[in-house]
Amino acid sequence: FTHMQYNVQRLGFAAVTKEDMVFFDGLLSGRLVTDLDILEASNVDWLRTLRGHSQVLLRPQTTEEVSQILRYCNDRNLAVNPQGGNTGLVGGSVPVFDEIIVSTAQMDNIISFNTNSGVLICQAGCILENLNNYLEEQDFIMPLDLGSKGSCHIGGNVATNAGGLRLLRYGSLRGTVLGLEVVLADGTVLNCLSSLRKDNTGYDLKQLFIGAEGTLGIITAVSILCPRKSAAVSVALLGCDSFERTLDIFKESKSMLGEILSAFEFLDHSCRAVVCEHLKLRNPLQESPFYILIETSGSNSDHDQEKLNHFLEKVMSCGLVTDGTMATEENKIKAIWALRERITEALVHDGFLYKYDISLPLERIYEIVTVMKDRLGTRAKRVVGFGHLGDGNLHLNIVAEAFDQQLLDSIEPYLYEWIAQHCGSISAEHGLGFKKKNFIHFSKPRAAVQIMQQMKVILDPKGILNPYKTLPSFSQ
């Protein structure tokens, strides 16, 4: 943990006292963790690059308990760190100093599911995969899917505005989330848990909390629109020779697969090497510079199959695709998805990671990987690129044997300047958290950041919610 320069000062929040502990213990009937070994898992982030020093982890079960916790913390000037599944990749989910961790782990009840409308209402701590399994039994699915589905909570997903593997088809949470219940810093319960598709009555306040990374309130319940489960799902893994060709294949897939296209992901050969080497996954194709994963989901397998076959014939016959395999059977589909979904996990085994999550205009999306490779030369063990090509989202990971400040200085701010120059975003879907908050100016004008800071003051005047995260400090 030595590499991460905590270039921040603890703000003047109160420290937790014995009396505070007694209050929380009474309120939560013992659902308070002070055991340092258990706390460790919540103080350290998923990438194991950050460590906070919280002495208290609270596990409320109800909105009322969250409300009482926040009212008390606000009165006492105690800082709070909301936490879901702790799978965030930008250090938003762990304390920086001794903030009290409020975990949604025990808020995991499904409140209702309406099979007419497809609207699911549930508590914020429901694990994404559990929700999806619950819905699948009723022929529905969640509108989002992430590699971290086994651990991440729906509240955390909404708080980060997570994108993931299905965004291409079902859109972002800004469209599928219909309502939220949020507890504000002073304990006020904001019940905007609507399940209506259309509701133009005043400002859409829920949007403020989507992607706010726990800095404006704690999300306690979510109302979300869920699509039907598709009767027919097929996955194709294709190899191709150059990035330009992956774009041509994307264009072709949009025109030939149209409404049944549900994912268009890509990885370069270094990602393939990392998953095969560290996770012992098998590559079903011959070696290729780039791989594309295409998923189709539709209601009629014959119809979908016919479309997919036509598409594959076309892209293979004109030489865009050099090799390919297709699956309709669940196990084979899972095995192909694993090559893409498990890259993050495999990279952790490869060395120290400099992780970037970038949006760029499609034509330039891979250029930055080549630029960084040339710039860093042998100082980087690997420079890999993969991501949600269909959404214009590249995951650039630079791997080194260990943390190296000089290497970091060669990457930043150069990389951020390059992204800004090319009209991209320095965070496509992971958020800013603790690690990236000071780079917000590369993607947002000063006036926008100022309005964000004013909104923070209105909703959380004492700044107790996730301090040191998302927004740069006022002086900047």
Ligand code: FAD
């Ligand atoms: P946490 O990590 O616990 O918290 C994330 C942020 O949200 C923190 O700032 C926290 O304070 C805040 N927060 C959490 N719960 C609440 C709440 N109830 N109210 C208010 N604030 C809250 N992300 C993507 O976008 N797309 C992907 O494809 C993707 N794939 C991933 C794959 C892997 C293997 C891993 C490890 C991560 C991946 N992520 C991805 C990142 C991460 O999983 C998402 O950001 C996820 O939405 C975080 O959910 P969580 O419950 O773990 O939240």
Ligand code: 2HG
């Ligand atoms: C994914 O799409 C995640 O797999 C993680 O967003 C990306 O590890 C990464 O860089």
Ligand code: ZN
């Ligand atoms: Zn992603």
